[in-house]
Amino acid sequence: MDYTNAAFPGAPVRSSELDYLVTRLRQGWCCAVVGPSNTGKSFLLKSLLTEEVAHRCSRADFPAPIIVFIDCLEAGDSEHAFYELLLRRTIETLAYHDDTETILAALREFHREMLQAGPSEVAIRALYASSVRALALQLQAPIILVLDEFYDVFRQLPPWPFRQLRALYDSLQRQLCFVTATSHFLENLRADAQVYEFRELFQLHTLVLHPLSAEDAQKLVTYLAERHGETVSPENQQRLIGLSGGHPGLLERIYGVASLTQVDMMTPMEITAAELINLPPVQKECQRLWNELEAEQDSLLALLPGHPAALTAHQEALLSRKGLITRPAGQSPQIFSPLLAQFIETTYGHEIVDEIETGVRVDADTGQIFVGDEEITLKLSEPQRKLVQFLCERVGVVCSYDDIAVGVWGIGEGVSPGAIYELVKRVRQKVEPDWKKPRYIVTVPGKG
Known part of the structure; x- marks a missing residue:
């Protein structure tokens, strides 16, 4: 299914990824979006808020869904603060919907009580649960909570808010569902049994964000060029995409550096990957991406020239699932971005050892x-x-x-x-x- 609009006009749409989410949300399933730093998770989730996408999330015989976007970086470090943020963002979202005056008044009263509540977490949980049930009963519409930047909240809070969200999901029979965005799989962020039931909601519906497709990468270059008021030659466009491997964050940093160092973006780019990784904006982006790939670092090192151990089948499967490698026809697997490969080899190649681990x-x-x-x-x-x-x-x-x-x-x-x-x-x-x-x-x- 094609989508014409992204969260920002002219930006890449990621139609296949949006279609994955829409298809499942329309059925009331929860979804987890997983991807390393700056792969466009927030951008994708904000696209769910566009009128076109929200309409396609609608279910037969149901009112239009209420899609609430929550940036969990605002959640503070307590269960109380998390519930308050969820309810506040829900109220703000409903203010833009028609015929919601009655339920808005009720939710604002719940919010007032929540702000005035004492230290009792039991009371806070009860207030939040009551607010969600009241909303579901009053509007009879699907409620989709989009939990962006969810990793710190999920790792640091006690299990009770996640157990309550699971209980609400079960009691409302798919009228309520969640979308999470994290840099790692939920079970790798938090493996304890106390939140297993919450993690279980996402096990069959996890979308791993790969680098952009060739079409979307071209759209991103066009988007960046328009922001800079420039025109990019087809050759430079392919050079930018090739170096970055389609990773949005790397592509944006490379473009920014090239835009500053080139006479114009129609002049052939001569800067090399070895030169780029020594420039602070690109170096910081590579380092940030590497740091978030802690579980994959040994496997990525195994792809460097001179490494004594070949990539195992399960290592290759995991790297491929995250879109971190490509396999050109008739060739061995390669790190998806020549720029990132150069950074890893230059910065961490000395860590390659001769001893092969038997496991x-x-x-x-x-x-x-x-x-x-x-x-x-x-x-x-x-x-x-x-x-x-x-x-x-x-x-x-x-x-x-x-x-x-x-x-x-x-x-x-x-x-x-x-x-x-x-x-x-x-x-x-x-x-x-x-x-x-x-x-x-x-x-x-x-x-x-």
Whole structure:
């Protein structure tokens, strides 16, 4: 489905990504948008607020949806502040809708009580839950809470607001749903069981933002050129896109530097990737992106010339899922941006070591399980040993919950996702150097 308007006129639309969100929101599903720094998460979510996109989110036999955009950077550091922000932004959004005077008066009263409430978190939770139920009952419209910059809120707040949001979702039967935007998958931000039910809402509906398509990257160059009052030659346009790999943040920084150093943007660009990474705006963008790719850093280093260890199948699958590599026909995988590759090689190439890590392995003859040179067979319970053996037989393959249930317990039904989650967690605690940042047993959200 094509979309004609983005959050800002003339900017790239990301039609396929918008269509992914709209299709699921129209059915009342929650969605998680995941992408590294400056890939355009906020830009995409703000496009949901345009009249065209909001109309396509409408469901048959329902009023138009109420789409509330919340920048969670404003949420403070308490549960109380988070609820207050959610309610305040809802009130501000409804002020632009017709026939909402009655419910607005009720919500403002809830908000007043919330501001005057004492330190009791129970009272605050009750006030917020009552406000959402009143809104749903009064308007009978789908309510979509768009939670941008959600990572700090999700990591730092106690579990109760997320448990309450899940309870409200269940009680309102998909009349309420959520869209989150984070730099990492939710389970990597916070893996504790207390918020599992909230994370579960997004497991099958996670959109990973890749670099821009060629068409959208060209639109972004045109958008930037118009902002600078310039015209860009087709050759320079391709040069900008090629160096950045379509990453919006890198593309904007490279354009800014080129615009300052070129006589004009019709003159052929001669600046190289090696020169660009020494310029502060580009260097800072590369560093910021690298810092957010902590879980992928070893895999990206493995793509550099001279690295002794080849990329494993599961490493390649994870990098590909995030759009961090390309594989030209007949060639090996490459880091998606030549500029980022140059930065990584120049800045971190010295970290390449000759020692190849053996990881987790199972002796095919004896059944013994090793991590590196250490045997851990007796440290594992029987289900844990079966899980390790099952996964080691399928290195590089993404296994579903059903696959694991059959492999470990011999049955495909009756094993809850929670039981599998706990089993995987306990195995990680015994085999991973840091189980919260797994290297051997890696989850691919929405897949297995």
